[in-house]
Amino acid sequence: MTNVVLVTGATGTVGRHVVAALTARDADVRTALRDPEPVSSEIADVGDTVAFDFTKPETWGRALTDVDGIFLVRPPVVDKSEVGSFVDAADRVGVSHIAYLSTLGAAKNVLVPHHWIEKRIMATDLEYTLLRASFFMQNLLEVHRPDLVEHDELFVPAGSGKTSFVDARDVGEAAAVVLTESGHVDRAYDLTGPEALDYGEVAAIFSDVLGRSITYPEPSLVAFANRMRRRGEAVGFIALMCGIYTTARLGLAARVTDDSQRLLGRRPRKMRTFVEDYADEFRGTSRRTGR
Ligand SMILES: NC(=O)c1ccc[n+]([C@@H]2O[C@H](COP(=O)([O-])OP(=O)(O)OC[C@H]3O[C@@H](n4cnc5c(N)ncnc54)[C@H](OP(=O)(O)O)[C@@H]3O)[C@@H](O)[C@H]2O)c1
Missing domain, CATH: 3.90.25.10 (UDP-galactose 4-epimerase, domain 1)
Structure with missing residues (x-):
């Protein structure tokens, strides 16, 4: 269970729903944005916002201050090694839990960057939850x-x-569940529709x-x-x-799995x-x- 949650990719397909679902659960949300100024009211109305860029390590310190949990997205345009370095930084400053948006099959498919990032996360002392999502309806x-x-x-x-299309709104809600409820540490879920x-x-x-x-x-x-x-x-x-x-x-x-149903309770x-x-x-x- 985590208190302050840093949400990366918060303007993206899943991240926006993570922010909404965490807010609905009264979590203390910090949205990490490349450009905090012109974000939609949907994002700006909630919690604290912080300037953050995976490619600019100088932005990481402020973003990670007093953070307990992270919703981690690897933006398709960002090199996996930069995400890996950010994971190490989170580990160093004492973040306790990362929920990582991965992809279905990443455990066995060495060709996808998610495979490498999952391993990098598991090599740290961080508690983790891997959300291996199927193809988004979005x-x-x-x-x-x-x-x-x-x-x-x-x-x-x-x-x-x-x-086995999955709705990104459900992936976002599942992420909020694993970041705010107990029992999801060091586990992986295959999220399908x-x-x-x-x-x-x-x-x-x-x-x-x-x-x-x-x-x-x-x-x-x-x-x-x-x-x-x-x-x-x-x-x-x-x-x-x-x-x-x-x-x-x-x-x-x-x-098709029943992991989404188990996390969402519906x-x-x-x-x-x-x-x-x-x-x-x-x-x-x-x-x-x-x-
Ligand atoms: N599409 C699918 O069906 C599917 C299925 C399973 C897993 N996935 C995985 O989901 C992940 C993408 O998630 P998504 O679709 O929710 O995201 P998305 O819609 O592609 O949005 C990317 C997010 O990353 C942010 N971003 C881009 N460059 C950044 C940088 N240098 N530093 C910090 N933030 C940056 C973007 O912010 P800005 O607003 O500033 O651009 C945006 O919020 C990928 O790893 C993909 O492999 C996708």
Whole structure:
């Protein structure tokens, strides 16, 4: 159990929900922000904010002062070694507990940076909880929203493979649980949603909820990469997405666990609930408000 909790990645897909869930639990939250000035009121209204950057160790001391627990995110743009050095710094100053946002399969997959960071955390004296999350439903709001809004299609090169999509709101709430309740120290949880779906089934849910036909054309990896290039996405990001969707295509992203249910004390959100909750954004009638 922790008192002051430092939340990294607090403006991100999961971090914003960690802040909200910790606040709802009356935890003492400190949000670590690269630029504390222009953050949304959603973040600024809660707790203390501190300037923090993984690539600027001179910002770490103030951020870590009197901190008991950390919600740790490795931003995709930050090198794993910088996150590792930050973990060591947290250990040195006496932080007691880190909840780390990892990815499903990280224990065995030596290719993902999360594998290395998990090991680095476990090599310290810190108490830890590893939150190995499945593919976020919110990726559909971010990377794939233009295809849905402008072309009425789900343009994902995942073939007929199934994915155990998890809602980032549930991941955020699970993080708040492990940081504020006892019994989660030195444990790892595989956080998935309640069902594994292929993208044809996801498209059918979109069609039903939005009241218009959304198709899943099962694009090849090459067709997907070409469209992403035309949209101006970076080559590295496209390669990462292709790797993730190849995992799904091979049927390796389909495992459903009951860890989310056990932590949340309720069923995690289904894909249908996610699409209903963000329907205006998928209809294009709402300004993108975040996740
Ligand atoms: N997407 C998935 O399906 C999925 C599934 C499982 C695990 N994951 C893992 O989740 C992590 C990403 O979490 P997310 O999606 O919640 O984050 P996100 O939406 O990608 O946002 C990244 C966050 O990191 C912050 N950030 C960027 N550079 C920083 C720096 N140099 N120093 C400090 N903060 C910095 C950003 O702040 P600014 O507002 O300042 O940019 C933002 O708050 C990754 O490690 C990913 O592998 C993702």
